[in-house]
Amino acid sequence: MSEKKQPWELSEPEWRRIVGNARAGRSLAPKRWPGGARCCVTLSFDADHETIPLRDADDSPMRISQGQYGHRQGVPRIRKLLAKHDIRASFYYPAVSALIYPDEVRAVADEGHEIGIHSWIHEANTTLPPGVERDLTLRAADVLEKTSGRRPVGMRTASWDFSTDTLAIIRELGLIYDSSLMADDDPYELLDQGEPTGIIELPPEWIRDDMAYFNFLRFSALRPYTAPSAVEEIFREEFDGAWEEGGLYLLTMHPHCIGHRSRISLLSRLIEHMKAKGGVWFATHEEVARHVKAEAKI
Numbered sequence: 001m002s003e004k005k006q007p008w009e010l011s012e013p014e015w016r017r018i019v020g021n022a023r024a025g026r027s028l029a030p031k032r033w034p035g036g037a038r039c040c041v042t043l044s045f046d047a048d049h050e051t052i053p054l055r056d057a058d059d060s061p062m063r064i065s066q067g068q069y070g071h072r073q074g075v076p077r078i079r080k081l082l083a084k085h086d087i088r089a090s091f092y093y094p095a096v097s098a099l100i101y102p103d104e105v106r107a108v109a110d111e112g113h114e115i116g117i118h119s120w121i122h123e124a125n126t127t128l129p130p131g132v133e134r135d136l137t138l139r140a141a142d143v144l145e146k147t148s149g150r151r152p153v154g155m156r157t158a159s160w161d162f163s164t165d166t167l168a169i170i171r172e173l174g175l176i177y178d179s180s181l182m183a184d185d186d187p188y189e190l191l192d193q194g195e196p197t198g199i200i201e202l203p204p205e206w207i208r209d210d211m212a213y214f215n216f217l218r219f220s221a222l223r224p225y226t227a228p229s230a231v232e233e234i235f236r237e238e239f240d241g242a243w244e245e246g247g248l249y250l251l252t253m254h255p256h257c258i259g260h261r262s263r264i265s266l267l268s269r270l271i272e273h274m275k276a277k278g279g280v281w282f283a284t285h286e287e288v289a290r291h292v293k294a295e296a297k298i
Contacts, residue, residue, distance in 0.1 A: 017193065022167045024183035025191040028200060029247055030295040038279030039243045042202070042250050042288050043089040044116075044179070045078060046156065047071075049101065049256070051094040051122040055158075066256055071101050074259020079111065081264060085271050090285040092118035092156045095140035098147045109148040114284040116179075117141055117155035125163040137169050153286050156180050160204065167192055170199060177202055177289035179250070186247045187292045198298045200289040202250055208238055209252040214263065232266040236273055243277055248288065
């Protein structure tokens with residue numbers, strides 16, 4: 001078996017193939033948003049719950065309880081806040097989370113929120129043996145369809161770990177969008193080795209993710225703590241920039257992070273700021289993707 005080449009040993013066709021996998025194609029930033037809105041806001045929640053310690057083979061009751069908090073307190077507070085503002089959001093569930101809390105998934109779906117694919121057990125796709133990612137993703141789609149009553153049309157890879165096989169799996173599933181890659185602020189079309197796929201990418205970013213500021217792992221170097229007021233300032237500045245440019249504002253949150261008392265209030269103030277600014281279309285990721293596809297005639 002040949003050893004893996006060093007980066008400087010790659011031939012031009014080899015490195016071109018690497019950068020050509022799931023590459024950003026044409027921008028699909030629409031010329032107009034529904035209702036004459038100036039910009040689009042799409043809120044999303046990754047309901048990981050207990051799957052992160054399970055993925056890490058950590059059976060610590062303490063870490064498991066942190067995930068359970070997302071179900072017991074985080075999701076109810078989020079649902080209450082979204083209902084207050086009459087906003088529909090996108091919720092991404094690992095299949096194992098949906099199997100542990102099927103009633104939660106059904107309730108979220110019944111309120112008009114989107115349910116999207118988010119792995120089987122929050123696995124890291126780039127570490128899996130060949131074929132395993134496909135099997136887990138297809139099984140996850142089946143679980144979410146059975147639980148929510150509707151087949152998912154989009155996905156977000158766990159930890160945004162998009163492998164060299166992920167795009168082919170998205171195409172096989174017939175999904176209309178992905179939300180894992182970060183080549184732009186606004187929607188774009190994914191290319192597969194230079195060929196348009198018709199798949200919409202709704203790009204997230206770590207700076208618009210609550211976990212980057214609030215995550216904490218005991219017995220490790222991962223011990224950040226950012227004041228909610230500082231996170232609110234970053235999130236608000238990102239929104240104001242999207243509003244000025246007439247673009248997309250996509251925010252990623254986690255019930256076990258944003259759902260705490262000191263943090264859910266920052267989301268409430270942020271929504272109030274958006275509404276006061278005016279000219280905002282609040283939509284699910286699916287609604288954004290379908291609008292973009294229609295505008296681009298894909």
